[in-house]
Amino acid sequence: MKKWFVTLLVSALVLALLPVWAFAAPPAQIPEDKIEGKIYTLEPRETLSLVAAREFGNVLAFPAIVYFNNFAARKNPQLTLITDPNAVKQGDVILIPTADLVKAYLAGERIGPAKGDAPPDDPWGVVTVGPGEPVRIGFAAALSGAGVDVLGIDEKRGAELAVVDRPTLAGHPVELVVEDDLCSGEGGTAVANKFVADPTIVAVVGNMCSSSSIPASDIYERAGYTMVSPSSTAVAFTARGLRSANRVCWSDAIQGPAAAKFVYEKLGLRKVATIHDGSPYGEGLVNAFAEAFKAMGGEVVAQEAVSVGDTDMRPVLTKIGVNKPELIYFGGFVAEGAFLASQRADVGMENVIFMGADGIKAEDFIKSAGAAAEGVYASAADLATAGPGVNAFLAKYEATYGEKPPAPFHLHAYDAVNVIMDAIYHSAVQGPDGTLWIGREALNRAVRATTGYQGLSGVITCQPNGDCGTGTVAMSKVVNGQWVPAE
Amino acid sequence: MAVVSREARVSRAPAVKLSLNRIMLWVVGLGVTALVVWRIAGTAALGLYGPDVWLMQTLNGLVQGSMYALVALGYTMVYGILLMINFAHGEIFMIGAMSGYFVLNGFHQSGFLASNPVPALLITFIVGMGVPPIVGVLLERIAYRPLRRAPRLVPLICAIGASFFLQQAVRLLFGIRTKVYPTVAVLSGSWTITVGEREMRIQHMSVLIIVITIVLMVALYLLVRKTKIGKAMRAVAEDKEAAALMGIDVDQVIMVTFAIGAILAGAAGVMWGLWYKQVIHTVGFIPGIKAFTAAVLGGIGNIPGAMLGGLFLGFVEAIAPTALDISTQLKDVISFGLLVIVLIFRPSGILGEVLTGKKA
Amino acid sequence: MNLLSVVRAGIRSGLIVGVIAIFIVLIGMVQTFAKRYLTGEITLGMVILLAFGLVAGVLAARQVAKSSPRLGHKVLAAAISGLITGVMLAALLLVVSQVSLRDVLVNATPEMVAALSFGLPLSGAAVMLMGMSVATAVIAVLYGLVPPRLRRALLEGIMAVILIGLFWEAIIGLDVSRLVMNFLGVKAGKVLPLPGGIGLLGVVSLVTYLLRMRPRPETAVVRQRHRTAWRYVSLVLIAGAMAALPFAVGLFWSQTLTTIGLFTLMGLGLNIVVGMAGLLDLGYVAFYAIGAYAMALFSSPASSLGLGLPFWVALPIALVFAAISGILLGIPVLRLRGDYLAIVTLGFGEIIRVLALSDVLKPYIGGPQGIMETPPPYFFGTQLSDPRYLYYLILAACLVVVFISLRLNDSRIGRAWIAVREDEDVAQAMGINLVAAKLMAFAIGASFAGVGGAIFAARQGAIFPMDFTLFVSINVLCLIIIGGMGSIPGVITGAFFLIGLPEVLREVDEYRILAYGAGLVIMMLVRPEGLIPSARRRLELREEEAEEGVADVAR
Structure with a gap:
């Protein structure tokens, strides 16, 4: 009886306060006309982090500078458009926003959405998010299935943490709708159809594997759903002229040649052997590497392949060992990579350098390969500049899930969610009652307009074909059981 | 017991009508064999690989094969008695590897492993070989025993279900992350020997694995041949009804069989962990399939056959890509192709006929 | 049947269910489903927790029923069984809250403690888990006293609520449901509302109760004729349904x-x-x-x-x-x-x-x-x-x-x-x-x-x-x-x-x-x-x- 009474009382109070509350807290946003700050010309050897530290006492504030600067630069030709925050140079003219703006940015607010009274026209359709309703973003990755679930669950956690960090969007809660696509074409199309059938899904973070992204992308394309994949690196994913397929990782065509260049020029090696694990990722990467390496004049003395799930790598190592390569380039993931690296010594190849890519650049690789991990190289997104942000993220990750990230793509998933959320701010129209109208094509255009966004995985700048993860490829090396920059 | 009698006819003389077909198959089989020999000769003539390479690959194969063989024994013993494929046996192996990890990692973190490596390893083996039989016997009691008289496919599907269940249970309990066995200093050394002009390294651990495997196999042989329970096992494998009439507790014998198979798989699991370091909930799947292949290769239901089949399979997997000079990626094609060839010549496996012949 | 064997049956079934319960908790089901609403504020996690006691009670009663028809024996065995399951759960709660097992058991998190303790202080939560388990076990046995027809009907009603609650989102996501809802001008929430759940329970129970009411005194010939007619009708219906299915x-x-x-x-x-x-x-x-x-x-x-x-x-x-x-x-x-x-x-x-x-x-x-x-x-x-x-x-x-x-x-x-x-x-x-x-x-x-x-x-x-x-x-x-x-x-x-x-x-x-x-x-x-x-x-x-x-x- 008493409980009922209390419930009634509370409800009455809430109802009474509702109008007050609604007026007191307008949807969080930064109006377009309030972009203010001072125009500043960069001095020699001055970086954005330095500027951020000096102006706002926070290194992490530099993405806010890029964000507001790039927004203003569209209207003000005097300003320099920053496509890569790590490559600004002396004489660049930038806008340093006010401290309030930076604070708002760091709290997850963005410019927009535009005000309006009616839903915009959009050839791909408009998502209407009523007052108080959540903005629903789909997420598709393999959450079960041997060998791939680790990668998928890791991505899911990255995406979840992005929502934890930015729980609201223009006054609406953000909801991640998670689906398991098993990394197969079958699962990919099933999930795609599920999302496409649900008109409240605004956009999709995914899919994880190229093998499910590619079949799914046809369905999203037909339905006009924007997809942003955190980890589909196959060249074919964005090479088919689709309008709605985007990714925040790079394509194998970027990472492979970058690694080849590093091996040829920086390490000065001429004879390499390649191994891939039979995954579309590994195979595509190794091919891109080998082609670039040969084009530079190097020699690929052996091209081998193993299978995901193989454990005994001694036979394949013995086999390529007779060709006396100076370096083994491996396209694949942590497990097989660690087997290869650690079994080198067993066949007398401990002096052959081992190099992998972002698929092996994880804590688990060092743990699994043990002492043999020393001196292993890996190409991966440049984390040097975003360091503090990444560390905070990793601390949160460990606190939330009780373990360190077991796989490499959590950062990309985090970034994919953020790119979509920013694009929604830029493309949506908000009605007077808080209703959000999101035009699907406008959203996709906004995603593709992403420029110089400093994500955790690197700088994200979208190309016209949907390749956004063009951030710098950085080489890392294991020294004393830690991944450190190789240069 | 229609099921058993139907199975018991396996090795009856093939009918006349099939003989033409049989000749064809022999031709095909011999052709493939000739091709293989020719490729090996070609590789040898190339002279690319010295004797050290061949020796190395042989050793690799024997180590891998030892572990296959230990797991295959579990398949084959259960098959010999129940005529069922215990599809979940790979997961039993995985549970052995996992239990071993938790013990050894605990010792590693507490420093006990560094100070007393031998007792630490012994306890690891004891636990790694002690947990799987508990799971195995429970599995038999809950999932297989009620189905002993069901049509053959029913226990197979049940075993497949149990395999998924165990794998996922471990994943959900202990997490998705790869577990890495700590490095054991006493086991990580190697001997360097000179073969021809080249030096090669033989790791202590590889020898240890082979020795442990041989010890376990001898123990199993003695158990089956010389003890009372071994006799009972053989009797039950021959004829359950008759064995029951002779006063043998069939249920108990089956339980012991499951337990022994699980102990061997657990030992293989711990050795797998020590040798390959990485252990994850799916680690049992591929060795399980391979060991099953090995058991069939040797003649399923036949204990020496499983030992031989395991070693042979491991050996072929390691050496064939080099010998035939084809991509390592295709090693599964080779091992399954080998299986087909062997079965063309000997439809019940390398040593299969002995047992089924007795049964018929 | 003597009291000792009743107690033993209770202990045995309590231990079995307790082990299963601990397994289910440790794989994280309770905490995962603590946010999965079935109807109103009732979550799947709660249902799972309640189910432990119910199963413990039923299992114990079944074991006793083999040799003793006496209600008192059944209730006693069920209570013991429920108590043991509850004690095991409570012990798990205390262990997880005091010792960090996360390195080994990934789900042994503060979240698990929260899901098991309903925000109560630890000792209170432990007592409550035990009490709840005993109570549900005894209720499960007493439920056997309800006349069979009503018992079945109610059970089916509960099952219907659980199933529909579980698949609520899938159901309202169907095109046909959207059409109906648009037609009625209603908007379905993501959770089956509590009044809806109670209504569903009532309706399903009533319908199943009534359906079982009367035996059909039909002759074989009539039944045969009915069957043939029914066969054609059902064929046409199935064909129609198959054809319309994708758009529904x-x-x-x-x-x-x-x-x-x-x-x-x-x-x-x-x-x-x-x-x-x-x-x-x-x-x-x-x-x-x-x-x-x-x-x-x-x-x-x-x-x-x-x-x-x-x-x-x-x-x-x-x-x-x-x-x-x-x-x-x-x-x-x-x-x-x-x-x-x-x-x-x-x-x-x-x-x-x-x-x-x-x-x-x-x-x-x-x-x-x-x-x-x-x-x-x-x-x-x-x-x-x-x-x-x-x-x-x-x-x-x-x-x-x-x-x-x-x-x-x-x-x-x-x-x-x-x-x-x-x-x-x-x-x-x-x-x-x-x-x-x-x-x-x-x-x-x-x-x-x-x-x-x-x-x-x-x-x-x-x-x-x-x-x-x-x-x-x-x-x-x-x-x-x-x-x-x-x-x-x-x-x-x-x-x-x-x-x-x-x-x-x-x-x-x-x-x-x-x-x-x-x-x-x-x-x-x-x-x-x-x-x-x-x-x-x-x-x-x-x-x-x-x-x-x-x-x-x-x-």
Whole structure:
């Protein structure tokens, strides 16, 4: 009886306060006309982090500078458009926003959405998010299935943490709708159809594997759903002229040649052997590497392949060992990579350098390969500049899930969610009652307009074909059981 | 017991009508064999690989094969008695590897492993070989025993279900992350020997694995041949009804069989962990399939056959890509192709006929 | 029965349920489902926690009931059983809250403590867990006192609420529900509202109660006439429902239906190989893959052949490829029986997958990168890329294959297969050509899968080697056995269960395969003959049971 009474009382109070509350807290946003700050010309050897530290006492504030600067630069030709925050140079003219703006940015607010009274026209359709309703973003990755679930669950956690960090969007809660696509074409199309059938899904973070992204992308394309994949690196994913397929990782065509260049020029090696694990990722990467390496004049003395799930790598190592390569380039993931690296010594190849890519650049690789991990190289997104942000993220990750990230793509998933959320701010129209109208094509255009966004995985700048993860490829090396920059 | 009698006819003389077909198959089989020999000769003539390479690959194969063989024994013993494929046996192996990890990692973190490596390893083996039989016997009691008289496919599907269940249970309990066995200093050394002009390294651990495997196999042989329970096992494998009439507790014998198979798989699991370091909930799947292949290769239901089949399979997997000079990626094609060839010549496996012949 | 054995039964069942309960808590189900609302504020996590006590009570009462009919004994055993389960849960709670087990048990988190303790202080929560467990156990026993009809009705009502609550989002997501809701002008929340839940409980209970009310005094003739009439009516209804289905359920479920259709095709094919001819094939996915690759090779302009043939031309090619590969696999394994065959076919499936994946064949079939741009089928100028249209194509294919299967079942070759399955030697003695019969089974089975694979390739647009794993073979084998081996309706039912149900249960993604595995085991233990066994097989199983009975008596 008493409980009922209390419930009634509370409800009455809430109802009474509702109008007050609604007026007191307008949807969080930064109006377009309030972009203010001072125009500043960069001095020699001055970086954005330095500027951020000096102006706002926070290194992490530099993405806010890029964000507001790039927004203003569209209207003000005097300003320099920053496509890569790590490559600004002396004489660049930038806008340093006010401290309030930076604070708002760091709290997850963005410019927009535009005000309006009616839903915009959009050839791909408009998502209407009523007052108080959540903005629903789909997420598709393999959450079960041997060998791939680790990668998928890791991505899911990255995406979840992005929502934890930015729980609201223009006054609406953000909801991640998670689906398991098993990394197969079958699962990919099933999930795609599920999302496409649900008109409240605004956009999709995914899919994880190229093998499910590619079949799914046809369905999203037909339905006009924007997809942003955190980890589909196959060249074919964005090479088919689709309008709605985007990714925040790079394509194998970027990472492979970058690694080849590093091996040829920086390490000065001429004879390499390649191994891939039979995954579309590994195979595509190794091919891109080998082609670039040969084009530079190097020699690929052996091209081998193993299978995901193989454990005994001694036979394949013995086999390529007779060709006396100076370096083994491996396209694949942590497990097989660690087997290869650690079994080198067993066949007398401990002096052959081992190099992998972002698929092996994880804590688990060092743990699994043990002492043999020393001196292993890996190409991966440049984390040097975003360091503090990444560390905070990793601390949160460990606190939330009780373990360190077991796989490499959590950062990309985090970034994919953020790119979509920013694009929604830029493309949506908000009605007077808080209703959000999101035009699907406008959203996709906004995603593709992403420029110089400093994500955790690197700088994200979208190309016209949907390749956004063009951030710098950085080489890392294991020294004393830690991944450190190789240069 | 229609099921058993139907199975018991396996090795009856093939009918006349099939003989033409049989000749064809022999031709095909011999052709493939000739091709293989020719490729090996070609590789040898190339002279690319010295004797050290061949020796190395042989050793690799024997180590891998030892572990296959230990797991295959579990398949084959259960098959010999129940005529069922215990599809979940790979997961039993995985549970052995996992239990071993938790013990050894605990010792590693507490420093006990560094100070007393031998007792630490012994306890690891004891636990790694002690947990799987508990799971195995429970599995038999809950999932297989009620189905002993069901049509053959029913226990197979049940075993497949149990395999998924165990794998996922471990994943959900202990997490998705790869577990890495700590490095054991006493086991990580190697001997360097000179073969021809080249030096090669033989790791202590590889020898240890082979020795442990041989010890376990001898123990199993003695158990089956010389003890009372071994006799009972053989009797039950021959004829359950008759064995029951002779006063043998069939249920108990089956339980012991499951337990022994699980102990061997657990030992293989711990050795797998020590040798390959990485252990994850799916680690049992591929060795399980391979060991099953090995058991069939040797003649399923036949204990020496499983030992031989395991070693042979491991050996072929390691050496064939080099010998035939084809991509390592295709090693599964080779091992399954080998299986087909062997079965063309000997439809019940390398040593299969002995047992089924007795049964018929 | 003395008190001691009652106590013992209680302790034993309490321990069993306690261990299961601890397992379920430790795999994180309670905390995961603590936010999964069934109706109103009632969560699935709560239901699971309550279920522990209920099960403990029922189990104890059942054990006691074998030897003692006295209510007092049952209640005592149930109370003890519930207490022990509760104590074990409480102990778990205390241990997890005091000691950090997270390094080993990933779910032993503060979240777990919160889910188990409902925000109460620890000691209070522990006492409450025990009290709740005892109370529910006793309630479970006392519930047995309710008159059976009412008891059943109420149980079904509760089950209905749980099921509808669980699948609420899926149900309101159907196109037809959206239409109805739009028509009524209501907007469904994401959770079944509590009044709705209570109403549902009432309605379902009442309806089931009333339905069981009156026995039907009908004569056999009347019943027979009714049955014939009913048969036609139901056929028309089913046909109408099948035709309207994709537009009633919407895009996602249509997609799922097409997948179910593809697996039905494979299931019917494997049913011929395993169910009829008794040749255990664990590598059936190979033919599915061959059909898919043939379709992609011949119809995709981006493939190495680059022919870009239309779907309807490529389909028969795919079928022939699959059939030929079936014969090619069949020849070397003709002499193998039983499990030797199983492993060789498994190997064959893996060989095909590894070859498709390998660098050797990459120039021809794309290796890991697969084959892109397989065009969707056209039907009189209409592009069938939408799963709602594709559904009809697959439905038609299924109907054709069902028809062929039905005809084969009663044909000469069908009987020959059954003879081969039962006893090869006898079959041969009776004049059956073993080689022809076996190769025929492989070829027909393979061609069904080939058609399925071809449609799959056209539906996907791009195919990859990893679409064709061993898991597909296992799934198909499981579905024909779950459905009832040798039975055509069984195959279809099995496909709905094994392919459809996981889609419905998408939400519980982490527990999907666990549930799948547990489901297979339970299904085989409880109903080994399958959901809809064929008449022949049912007879066989009964025969065996009868035999067993005799054997038991003899013993």
